[in-house]
Amino acid sequence: MIWDKNEQLSRDEYRAIQEAGLRRTVQYAYDRVPFYRRKMREIGIEPGDIRHLEDLRHLPLTTKDDLRHNYPFGLFATDLEEVVRLHASSGTTGKPIVVGYTARDLEIWTDLVARMVTLAGVTRKDVAQICFGYGLFTGGFGLHYGLERAGATVIPSSSGNTEKQLMLMEDFGTTVLVSTPSYALYMAEVAQQMGIDPAKDLNVKLGLFGGEPWSESMRKEIEARWGMTATDNYGLSEIGGPGFAGECFCRCGMHIAEDHFIAEILDRDNFQPLGPGEYGELVITTLTKEALPIIRYRTKDITRLFTEPCACGRTTMRMEKVTGRTDDMLIIRGVNVFPSQIESVLMEVKGVSPFYQLVVDRQGYLDTLEVHVELLPDYFTDNYADLKALEQQIEKKLYAVLSVTARVKLLEYNSIERTTGKAKRVIDKRPKLI
Numbered sequence: 001m002i003w004d005k006n007e008q009l010s011r012d013e014y015r016a017i018q019e020a021g022l023r024r025t026v027q028y029a030y031d032r033v034p035f036y037r038r039k040m041r042e043i044g045i046e047p048g049d050i051r052h053l054e055d056l057r058h059l060p061l062t063t064k065d066d067l068r069h070n071y072p073f074g075l076f077a078t079d080l081e082e083v084v085r086l087h088a089s090s091g092t093t094g095k096p097i098v099v100g101y102t103a104r105d106l107e108i109w110t111d112l113v114a115r116m117v118t119l120a121g122v123t124r125k126d127v128a129q130i131c132f133g134y135g136l137f138t139g140g141f142g143l144h145y146g147l148e149r150a151g152a153t154v155i156p157s158s159s160g161n162t163e164k165q166l167m168l169m170e171d172f173g174t175t176v177l178v179s180t181p182s183y184a185l186y187m188a189e190v191a192q193q194m195g196i197d198p199a200k201d202l203n204v205k206l207g208l209f210g211g212e213p214w215s216e217s218m219r220k221e222i223e224a225r226w227g228m229t230a231t232d233n234y235g236l237s238e239i240g241g242p243g244f245a246g247e248c249f250c251r252c253g254m255h256i257a258e259d260h261f262i263a264e265i266l267d268r269d270n271f272q273p274l275g276p277g278e279y280g281e282l283v284i285t286t287l288t289k290e291a292l293p294i295i296r297y298r299t300k301d302i303t304r305l306f307t308e309p310c311a312c313g314r315t316t317m318r319m320e321k322v323t324g325r326t327d328d329m330l331i332i333r334g335v336n337v338f339p340s341q342i343e344s345v346l347m348e349v350k351g352v353s354p355f356y357q358l359v360v361d362r363q364g365y366l367d368t369l370e371v372h373v374e375l376l377p378d379y380f381t382d383n384y385a386d387l388k389a390l391e392q393q394i395e396k397k398l399y400a401v402l403s404v405t406a407r408v409k410l411l412e413y414n415s416i417e418r419t420t421g422k423a424k425r426v427i428d429k430r431p432k433l434i
């Protein structure tokens with residue numbers, strides 16, 4: 001089912017919508033956000049200089065650090081009185097980055113997610129169980145309101161407590177599972193341990209998965225275990241959350257909401273725009289956001305774009321699955337984690353040396369994170385209980401910053417290999433995405 005006419009416009013019509021939205025957004029951001037005004041003035045650009053999509057390349061890029069430096073509300077274009085919701089996502093250090101929504105932003109977000117779930121195949125007959133965390137993460141609330149608007153019966157079961165999730169799934173006849181792809185695999189494993197065969201004993205026909213990268217082989221595995229169609233959807237907090245792009249039943253790329261965003265692919269080294277089909281960094285400009293308009297946001301996600309019409313009848317540009325990142329951000333069980341966040345926690349602990357390593361692995365289908373860190377010689381002790389207590393204390397601090405469990409292993413000084421060049425901070429043992 002097609003949600004609205006904007007899914008089937010001609011390329012010229014999309015261009016016209018985007019150019020009008022671009023002009024409006026650039027003027028709006030210039031007038032209301034000192035940060036954008038300063039950046040544009042620095043390079044001698046006036047809003048009136050930006051008229052066409054080709055002019056986009058003259059505008060400065062925006063990064064996560066820009067949001068961090070303006071924490072919490074410095075890039076907002078409206079007073080807090082106009083803002084009715086806040087969400088947040090990991091920053092590169094201790095503080096998160098904060099995103100705000102006016103009532104109209106929420107209205108548009110809801111509509112975008114409704115459209116996205118509809119294009120994946122959700123109808124009013126569906127019972128959708130949302131196993132994303134409800135909280136600062138945009139996944140839970142974003143999917144919640146969108147699925148309700150699409151007419152599905154929503155079960156806001158949130159994340160965790162897997163056995164109960166499965167019980168609800170069985171009792172309520174869940175037909176749509178919303179989660180990270182890795183959690184879907186973990187759930188299937190727990191189901192099997194409980195004597196439930198998800199493909200036979202449950203009624204889940206469709207998966208709406210997002211929030212983390214996953215491969216085609218992982219898709220096959222999920223589909224086989226659940227007996228479902230697994231679809232991918234992509235978004236990020238900075239541009240509002242999920243609803244930016246999602247797959248239809250053809251599963252040949254994610255349809256981008258081009259009436260609300262402009263997607264560009266830039267060369268990862270020289271930041272020059274690349275053409276359709278070429279891999280590079282995805283950069284997004286919002287066209288309708290009121291509280292937090294974003295111009296040319298560097299997602300650091302690598303993908304490519306297509307404009308050929310899709311067999312589903314939609315004409316929107318599509319993006320391929322994300323194949324990697326240009327920075328060191330890790331996604332652990334759907335939660336974004338920067339090594340620098342961990343470092344800032346460690347460096348505040350007395351007795352801890354600056355030598356540490358993060359070991360990321362996968363147990364079954366769930367990611368694990370271990371933080372190996374050396375103690376300074378004067379602080380090391382053979383007393384097991386003391387070491388354990390300090391490990392637990394650091395684990396607590398890390399949890400408070402990361403919202404994901406990390407196991408801490410304290411090591412004797414000099415046990416981590418020293419390098420003369422860049423320190424190897426992250427050892428990622430998870431299978432590579434193919």
Ligand code: DLL
Pocket residue numbers: 089137138139209210211212213214232233234235236237238241242243299301321322325331336
């Ligand atoms: O993960 C928003 C979201 C929630 C999208 C639920 C889809 C479903 P953040 O927490 O800000 O927002 O994380 C954004 O997660 O830059 C990507 O690196 C990664 N990511 C999100 N979706 C996908 C996906 C949400 N489908 C960051 N494939 C992004 C690969 C994804 N990576």
